[in-house]
Amino acid sequence: MNTRHFRLFVSILLALTIVSFQTGCGKKTQRRSKQSVKLSESIKKIPLSELIPKAKVVTGRFKREVSEKVLDEYMYGTLAGQYGKIDTAEKHLLRTLKMEPLFVDAHHNLGLAYYKQGRVDDAIRYWKRTLELAPNYAETYYNLAIFMLDMSREEDAVQLLNICIRYEPFHLKARFALGRIAQKKGQNKDAIRHFRAYQNKDKGDVRVLIALGELYLLEGQLDASLKEFEAASRIDDKNGKVHYQLGVAYHRRGLLDHAILNYKRSTELMPNHVDAFINLGDIYATRHEYASALASYNAALSIDPTNTYASRKAKLAEEKLLDK
Secondary structure (H helix, E strand, C coil): CCHHHHHHHHHHHHHHHHHHHCCCCCCCCCCCCHHHCCCCHHHHCCCHHHHCCCCCCCCCECHHHCCHHHHHHHHHHHHHHHCCCHHHHHHHHHHHHHHCCCEHHHHHHHHHHHHHHCCHHHHHHHHHHHHHHCCCCHHHHHHHHHHHHHCCCHHHHHHHHHHHHHHCCCCHHHHHHHHHHHHHCCCHHHHHHHHHHHHCCCCCCHHHHHHHHHHHHHCCCHHHHHHHHHHHHHHCCCCHHHHHHHHHHHHHCCCHHHHHHHHHHHHHHCCCCHHHHHHHHHHHHHCCCHHHHHHHHHHHHHHCCCCHHHHHHHHHHHHHHHHC
């Protein structure tokens, strides 16, 4: 195969696969075993100031600026990493850097390969070099943020994620991470802002639709919440969590028939969802349908016998039935 055909072949494969190798948290990212992790105390505690470059000028070279031979070597190594051949990825990316020491993308991907191997010290060294060559390389800030989260250094991770979105405002993984962190902290408006930014680029992520729906519920924005959950259900009608949250949204708005329908659907998809059964019981109780209420509370208790709320409400429903 001549060089031109090789490059065309590899380019097509890269278009399909390169993304997950160049991200630190992809679904197919290999888990690093604790036994194989090489992480020194100095790197574990490395100050953030040592990672963020002082210079702002790009001095490295990118894919469009290197020779075909260098690019072919780089692409081969990147594809190897994508398919889990990390040793092969390391070999070819090192060859790439030997031919072109200023190749920014090769430094970044070699760092990712090392991180997947558990060679954290080496990964941080290459990511640090990536930022020295290209201070605006957003993906590296994201990967360093993942490292900080692995080290339980959440505040440092947030700083790095914010730098990432400064250079790439619609960096999806960074926006999602920032949204989740803000949501966990109860910073609902910040979480909404990040998830909304995510949706500027991808409107169909069910995780984000659910998160926004939950946040809008907490903020008392019932119409906005319902809109997000309904959009999620159109995309994934077999998602039990979506149907449960739709039930909650309809319940809050007093649309009880719709709430019952979705709570029931959620229990079909998630048979051990205690809250769905309890909420069904509450609706039936308000309608004086005590037999259905008792059955729902008992279903909840069969899953969690220690649930005091369900136990108390079941007794009340039973008393109402006996009084009839």
